[in-house]
Amino acid sequence: MHESEQLVAQLAALEERFRQRLHDELDELNHLADHLHRTPGALQDLRDRLHKLAGSAGTFGYAVLGERCRELEQRAQAELDAPHRSSAVLNSLAEATHHLNQLLEHTPDARTEHQRLDTPTTDEGDQRHIGLLVADDQMREQLERTLGSFGYQTSCFDNPTTLHQADHIDAMIVDTSPPGSTLLQDPVFRQRDAQSPPLLVISSQDNFTGRLHAVRVGAIGFFTKPVDLPMLESRLERCFNTLQGGPFRVLIIDDDTELSARYALVLSSAGMMVDTLSDPQQLLDKMTAFSPEVVLMDLSMPQYSGPELAQVIRLNDDWLRVPIVYLSAEVNAERQMSALLKAGDDFITKPISDSALLTTVYARAQRARMVSEALARDSLTGLLKHADIKEQVEIEAERALRTRSPLTVAMIDIDRFKSVNDRYGHASGDSVIRALSNLLRQRLRKIDRLGRYGGEEFVAVLPGCSEDDAFSILDSIRQAFSAVQFSSTQGKPFNCTFSAGISSCMAPGWNNSALLEDADRALYQAKESGRDRVCKAGVSSN
Numbered sequence: 001m002h003e004s005e006q007l008v009a010q011l012a013a014l015e016e017r018f019r020q021r022l023h024d025e026l027d028e029l030n031h032l033a034d035h036l037h038r039t040p041g042a043l044q045d046l047r048d049r050l051h052k053l054a055g056s057a058g059t060f061g062y063a064v065l066g067e068r069c070r071e072l073e074q075r076a077q078a079e080l081d082a083p084h085r086s087s088a089v090l091n092s093l094a095e096a097t098h099h100l101n102q103l104l105e106h107t108p109d110a111r112t113e114h115q116r117l118d119t120p121t122t123d124e125g126d127q128r129h130i131g132l133l134v135a136d137d138q139m140r141e142q143l144e145r146t147l148g149s150f151g152y153q154t155s156c157f158d159n160p161t162t163l164h165q166a167d168h169i170d171a172m173i174v175d176t177s178p179p180g181s182t183l184l185q186d187p188v189f190r191q192r193d194a195q196s197p198p199l200l201v202i203s204s205q206d207n208f209t210g211r212l213h214a215v216r217v218g219a220i221g222f223f224t225k226p227v228d229l230p231m232l233e234s235r236l237e238r239c240f241n242t243l244q245g246g247p248f249r250v251l252i253i254d255d256d257t258e259l260s261a262r263y264a265l266v267l268s269s270a271g272m273m274v275d276t277l278s279d280p281q282q283l284l285d286k287m288t289a290f291s292p293e294v295v296l297m298d299l300s301m302p303q304y305s306g307p308e309l310a311q312v313i314r315l316n317d318d319w320l321r322v323p324i325v326y327l328s329a330e331v332n333a334e335r336q337m338s339a340l341l342k343a344g345d346d347f348i349t350k351p352i353s354d355s356a357l358l359t360t361v362y363a364r365a366q367r368a369r370m371v372s373e374a375l376a377r378d379s380l381t382g383l384l385k386h387a388d389i390k391e392q393v394e395i396e397a398e399r400a401l402r403t404r405s406p407l408t409v410a411m412i413d414i415d416r417f418k419s420v421n422d423r424y425g426h427a428s429g430d431s432v433i434r435a436l437s438n439l440l441r442q443r444l445r446k447i448d449r450l451g452r453y454g455g456e457e458f459v460a461v462l463p464g465c466s467e468d469d470a471f472s473i474l475d476s477i478r479q480a481f482s483a484v485q486f487s488s489t490q491g492k493p494f495n496c497t498f499s500a501g502i503s504s505c506m507a508p509g510w511n512n513s514a515l516l517e518d519a520d521r522a523l524y525q526a527k528e529s530g531r532d533r534v535c536k537a538g539v540s541s542n
């Protein structure tokens with residue numbers, strides 16, 4: 001069966017399950033309606049059930065029923081808030097509840113459409129194609145060279161129309177200099193929409209107006225000359241979502257299993273990884289095991305409230321960045337605010353259409369991942385920071401132990417870097433650090449992890465790579481780096497070298513915690529034996 005047909009069939013099966021439950025649900029509502037006068041707590045119970053149905057009925061196509069439930073829920077709530085019960089109100093509430101059954105017929109024209117769910121895909125592996133509209137020859141050549149070395153394919157255009165008409169452009173970079181350029185006011189830019197490829201703008205001036213023009217045509221990056229190319233490249237990477245990611249992980253916490261199954265189906269059909277939780281007691285285990293990037297949380301569950309669970313999540317520092325979105329039938333703005341004040345970031349009111357659910361979750365997940373990536377990365381090099389690369393060493397070491405596959409860790413340190421700073425200035429030193437990080441990123445594979453361990457010290461984690469293979473890769477990078485010619489701010493040319501120590505988990509006597517220490521010891525040995533070399537742990541170098 002075709003994938004979209006399968007989705008429609010699964011959604012239909014869920015709807016059928018919901019339809020069957022609906023009959024029982026309406027019987028229960030009728031029963032409560034009959035006991036409003038006699039049974040304490042019946043009114044509260046009726047309100048809660050109406051509230052739940054107001055959220056779920058619309059999602060499964062019973063929009064009219066859902067709206068009516070919401071109306072009755074509000075009437076029940078008003079009666080609960082009143083100082084005394086009114087017989088007349090209870091009678092009319094009971095009567096209206098009995099009429100709900102008739103609304104079961106109001107489905108065909110109000111059913112939720114099973115539209116095709118178009119989502120941005122994150123297909124990795126293909127070479128990305130960047131369209132350049134850059135009149136400045138030097139800037140264009142620099143971009144072509146740098147983006148090419150990062151594996152992008154570039155094409156140059158000389159006017160907005162040909163750029164927009166070009167096929168298979170994954171992103172575009174537009175240079176709006178010289179000052180006063182009206183390039184972005186060209187109609188083709190103004191007609192851009194959500195489907196248009198991401199746009200990065202280069203400008204010779206950093207001012208509010210320039211940034212505003214860029215935002216108005218939907219730019220996702222703004223760079224001022226001289227452009228920090230590694231920064232521009234990492235922005236491109238970020239917008240393609242290729243930074244160590246995989247599908248977005250979404251956790252749905254809702255006691256209504258049919259409803260959460262439906263949301264899960266909709267989100268997973270768009271390529272997201274979804275897990276559901278109906279028993280909040282399992283919350284901590286689930287958060288740890290699944291590590292969601294977005295949590296969709298029902299507002300009221302039998303024994304717990306959504307804000308309580310959100311606060312439990314927020315007690316753990318590791319989960320402070322995870323957006324929590326309440327999915328609720330609650331329309332009362334005051335109650336929504338009070339939930340958000342406790343914890344949580346956003347509200348989606350049920351019922352919600354499939355595409356609105358998808359868009360909201362996608363936007364939240366994307367933003368959360370971007371923030372997370374930005375916080376984990378070093379601003380000068382765009383590489384992982386000390387703590388994050390150390391964590392990657394541990395993760396990969398555990399994986400290597402589990403899968404009995406090789407793993408090599410390399411510690412790399414620029415030689416006599418202090419004297420580079422002293423002789424050529426700190427800014428030249430920075431560009432050496434950036435160049436080495438670019439070179440490492442460019443030469444290593446996507447699955448390798450790279451981090452800036454200290455000032456001029458880097459760590460590379462190479463899964464599936466033997467010590468010998470890692471040695472030859474790093475040695476060729478060492479040679480390439482020593483051939484790079486830098487120029488100081490005064491225009492003086494100079495070269496740099498680095499030393500590296502590598503340690504592999506296939507080495508005899510290996511254990512997890514010693515991996516970095518062994519690489520460090522090997523690095524020390526490389527320094528001691530003359531620098532500009534790569535040493536393996538446990539092998540003496542002459």
Ligand SMILES: Nc1nc2c(ncn2[C@@H]2O[C@H](COP(=O)(O)OP(=O)(O)OP(=O)(O)O)[C@@H](O)[C@H]2O)c(=O)[nH]1
Binds near residue numbers: 413425427
């Ligand atoms: N430009 C620049 N310099 C940095 C940065 N971080 C650290 N440094 C400098 O890097 C230098 C490191 O020097 P040392 O640790 O003495 O080592 P070295 O001069 O590289 O000598 P060996 O490692 O023994 O070859 C120090 O002078 C730091 O100030 C940075 O972000 N930018």
